[in-house]
Amino acid sequence: xxxxxxxxxxxxxxxxxxxxxxxxxxxxxxxxxxxxxxxxxxxxxxxxxxxxxxxxxxxxxxxxxxxxxxxxxxxxxxxxxxxxxxxxxxxxxxxxxxxxxxxxxxxxxxxxxxxxxxxxxxxxxxxxxxxxxxxxxxxxxxxxxxxxxxxxxxxxxxxxxxxxxxxxxxxxxxxxxxxxxxxxxxxxxxxxxxxxxxxxxxxxxxxxxxxxxxxxxxxxxxxxxxxxxxxxxxxxxxxxxxxxxxxxxxxxxxxxxxxxxxxxxxxxxxxxxxxxxxxxxxxxxxxxxxxxxxxxxxxxxxxxxxxxxxxxxxxxxxxxxxxxxxxxxxxxxxxxxxxxxxxxxxxxxxxxxxxxxxxxxxxxxxxxxxxxxxxxxxxxxxxxxxxxxxxxxxxxxxxxxxxxxxxxxxxxxxxxxxxxxxxxxxxxxxxxxxxxxxxxxxxxxxxxxxxxxxxxxxxxx
Numbered sequence: 001x002x003x004x005x006x007x008x009x010x011x012x013x014x015x016x017x018x019x020x021x022x023x024x025x026x027x028x029x030x031x032x033x034x035x036x037x038x039x040x041x042x043x044x045x046x047x048x049x050x051x052x053x054x055x056x057x058x059x060x061x062x063x064x065x066x067x068x069x070x071x072x073x074x075x076x077x078x079x080x081x082x083x084x085x086x087x088x089x090x091x092x093x094x095x096x097x098x099x100x101x102x103x104x105x106x107x108x109x110x111x112x113x114x115x116x117x118x119x120x121x122x123x124x125x126x127x128x129x130x131x132x133x134x135x136x137x138x139x140x141x142x143x144x145x146x147x148x149x150x151x152x153x154x155x156x157x158x159x160x161x162x163x164x165x166x167x168x169x170x171x172x173x174x175x176x177x178x179x180x181x182x183x184x185x186x187x188x189x190x191x192x193x194x195x196x197x198x199x200x201x202x203x204x205x206x207x208x209x210x211x212x213x214x215x216x217x218x219x220x221x222x223x224x225x226x227x228x229x230x231x232x233x234x235x236x237x238x239x240x241x242x243x244x245x246x247x248x249x250x251x252x253x254x255x256x257x258x259x260x261x262x263x264x265x266x267x268x269x270x271x272x273x274x275x276x277x278x279x280x281x282x283x284x285x286x287x288x289x290x291x292x293x294x295x296x297x298x299x300x301x302x303x304x305x306x307x308x309x310x311x312x313x314x315x316x317x318x319x320x321x322x323x324x325x326x327x328x329x330x331x332x333x334x335x336x337x338x339x340x341x342x343x344x345x346x347x348x349x350x351x352x353x354x355x356x357x358x359x360x361x362x363x364x365x366x367x368x369x370x371x372x373x374x375x376x377x378x379x380x381x382x383x384x385x386x387x388x389x390x391x392x393x394x395x396x397x398x399x400x401x402x403x404x405x406x407x408x409x410x411x412x413x414x415x416x417x418x419x420x421x422x423x424x425x426x427x428x429x430x431x432x433x434x435x436x437x438x439x440x441x442x443x444x445x446x447x448x449x450x451x452x453x454x455x456x457x458x459x460x461x
Contacts, residue, residue: 106186110193116243119183122283126181126197126233128250129285133157134176134203139214140165143265147249147276149285150236150419152325154277156288156365159329163336167361169207172217175226176203184232184294191316192236192279194286196294202228232294234287236279236318236419248282255282267420278418279318286322286419293367293388304373308381314415320453321368322419324385324405327455328368336360345437345446348408348454362398363391371404376411380449383407386461402461407453416452425451 110117129148136145142157149157164170179200186195204224208217248255256274267276277284300317308315330343334355344350366388374382385405390398416425424439424446438445448454 103183103185106188107183109188110186110195113188113193113239114241114243118243122195122243123181123183123197125250125283126199126235127178130178130181130199130201130233131176132250133285134173137161137171138173138218140170146265147261147267150277150279150287150322151421152322152329152368152419153285153288155326155329159333160363162333163361163363164207165210166337168210170210170212170217172206172208172212172214172221174204174218174221174224177201179228188239189316191239191314192318193239194318195235195283197233197235199231199233200228201230202226230291232289232291233285234289235283236286237283238280238417241281249276256280275418275420275423278420280418284419286318287325287368288365290364290366300370302370302372304375305370307375308373311411312414314417316415317370319415319419320370320383320407321385323421323453324370324383324387324407325365325368326421327407328365328387328389328403328405328458331355331455331458332360332363342435343455345435346455347447348449348456350447353455353457359394360391361395363389364398365389366400379411380408381411382456383453404457404459404461405455406457406459408449408456409453410450413449413451 107117107119129145132148133142133145136142137157140161142149142154142161145157146154161170179202180198182198182200184196184198186193188194204221204226206221206224208220212220245255245258248258249261252261253259254261254269254272254274255276256269257272259269259271261269261276268274269276274281276282279286302317305315305317327343327346330346331353334340334343335358338357340351340355343355347353367386369386369388371384371386373384383406385407386402387405388400388402390400392398413425416423424442424444426439426442426444437447444451446452449456
């Protein structure tokens with residue numbers, strides 16, 4: 001009987017965790033999107049309760065009544081679990097078939113503007129990039145991968161690593177392997193081309209003491225179970241660029257002029273001054289979406305965007321979402337550490353919005369999505385971005401939340417090209433640090449929203 005209970009427990013909980021760099025294993029979905037809306041389903045660990053009226057009989061006489069009842073509940077739970085899993089699998093297969101047309105149309109449109117784009121070559125590049133990101137994560141420092149990822153993604157990883165370190169731990173991975181990189185969809189607008197890729201991978205991971213060396217941390221992770229995970233990685237590139245010259249960054253060359261990049265982790269070419277992670281010259285990882293929150297909806301229709309573009313032709317949804325991701329993670333950092341020094345540069349006013357201290361852990365973002373843009377008021381444009389995320393508070397279980405980030409900027413300002421936060425929006429000079437509150441060249445204050453989008457409010461939706 002005890003053997004049966006053990007079998008039921010193993011069957012019920014097998015595969016309920018999944019490792020991934022950046023904390024995605026902690027994400028808890030709100031369930032707002034149906035599994036049929038994405039190309040694959042995700043086991044989110046749904047629980048089911050069963051109770052017994054405890055009628056007695058033979059179960060009580062030999063002292064095994066509670067054990068038998070427990071086993072019965074676990075077996076029933078096991079059956080229900082696999083029933084749900086089979087249903088979700090059927091929904092996922094149907095969704096894949098439905099999205100083939102979406103994928104085909106998107107790739108055809110991409111080929112029309114970039115005939116040199118090769119799906120297999122792009123997938124190979126993505127697999128290599130996933131490995132590089134994993135390696136940087138294990139080292140506990142994302143600088144080695146910064147050339148290939150946007151500021152928003154970089155800040156996401158860097159903040160997660162810093163928060164882990166503040167708790168005295170680090171997340172180590174071992175036996176990481178990319179199983180596949182499959183293009184789900186491609187889309188474009190007048191400014192950007194976007195390619196969404198489903199990453200299927202596996203790894204062992206473990207939270208270990210931050211004082212361990214990388215070698216010892218990896219050795220500890222090897223004792224953990226091997227788990228599979230999936231994420232959707234979205235890559236953007238300025239429309240009009242050709243894949244004929246793509247891949248230079250991963251080959252150690254400037255994607256703009258082709259010059260050799262130094263062995264260090266710098267993201268600016270010393271010759272032509274191009275930023276390698278701006279998306280202006282080559283594909284850059286601009287967003288990581290959890291499977292539960294991704295759907296192939298295409299370029300959304302956003303209220304207020306056409307009116308804003310009439311005044312600022314270079315404004316883009318991709319740049320706005322990347323900016324919102326940057327400021328959201330800065331806000332999380334301020335809440336956990338109690339220090340605003342990494343947040344102030346990105347705020348409309350000093351000390352605003354408030355960042356109430358909170359014991360947050362297992363922070364993970366599911367998606368960032370521009371919802372609408374307000375008409376100008378008091379001389380400022382305002383953009384609202386919904387951030388779907390989850391976190392554990394005071395050591396509890398992670399809860400799902402949605403917060404609306406409001407970005408404000410003077411309506412006379414114009415967007416810079418690309419996704420980077422490393423240029424002064426006033427004079428174009430290279431900033432010493434992305435958190436600098438003033439330009440080292442022209443002395444212009446970078447806060448206040450005069451020249452760039454600034455955080456005005458964070459409100460729970």
